[in-house]
Amino acid sequence: MNKVLIIEDDPMIGEMLSMYLSEEDYEVTRAVNGEQGLAQLEAVRPDIVLLDLVLPDMDGTRLCRGIREVSTVPILVVSMRTEVTDRIDALLAGADDYLCKPFSMRELSARITALIRRSHYPAQTAAAPSEQEPEQAVMKGDKHITLDLERRTVYVDDRLIETTYSEFEIMRLLCANPGKVFNRESLINALRGFDSFVTDRAIDVHIANLRKKIEYEPREPKHIKTVWGVGYKFEM
Template structure:
């Protein structure tokens, strides 16, 4: 496999250079963009394996860039910000970010997160060793009341219409669907779905559940796939 391509979107040149240097030392092919609009064009036009995205940028902020990226791409996106407010973190995760890192942070921690997210993405998309593209080895599909989950292809359709989910949204939905009628607390879901990669809190689960519901439970009068069990957690209902 060739070098993994990482796009850093950061308007502070000193921070961008530090991030680039640490990632290049660990074998990544890194591109830096400091302007929001230019970065978005780069992200959409080129094939990157992961994006490190600052929130505060000239021309276009990180949230808008993330929203545009998620319209067509589901590669890992790590948001970076000096703002510590929970609302920013919840907004970023809600728009489809895979992680949210608060400045200041250790460059070694950033490298560890990049490595963890790329390895997880490779496992879940079936990237074969020595190849740069996803390879579907076999087809397994779950069908629940009009909801079709293609496991290896990582695609979801509701009554025949494809539903776009981020990597973590898919992971969470698949885990619940594969373990129906069992109640899982937020902490249990963090452990099962995010594992050792997770650096946040249980609000992450709440945000992701909300986004999944928005996409697969649009009609409140129809079958509700994910139920809230108050005081206990969430359950997938078949």
């Protein structure tokens, strides 16, 4: 049974989410503030976190960043904030998806299913090299970049780099096809399939985060290259 941690202070919304997800056969734990959320994260080790951005003891974006520092668990932000800047801030803080209130429970369930599925099992897309993908992919250039596909981890010069599952999927796809240009639509489909909403801007944010983690000079990347007007490619 997959475990869901809900960090939501509104009693009505929190109870509604808990009841619905319990009926969908999830094991649900709820926290009403950020401090409780961090404690439950360690105690429960959930498969996904549903995070409200407006909490009584801390800003949800800061909490998202704190969770990402200690865990790669998928984070789905569920918020009343609808501005594009709020979405971007959440993605930059490490969120994997963003759902605005009000929302349909069916959409929520679809997004949770997609996030958990892709975090547990690497996406198999038409762009993937084959079903017989090796356990490790090693790239050499000015840096030694290793992808451990079984453990879903990235190492740069033998140093572990923490990535979200979305960042890992982008990195896996690019590294498996060096020199091939992927447009944003292809990357969106690789991340989510067709059952969750992701914007072009979200892809750009994930690429920016990856560059910060693997490049010596993120503003002048040598590996994750922009192909202007098209998309991105990986060079060794």
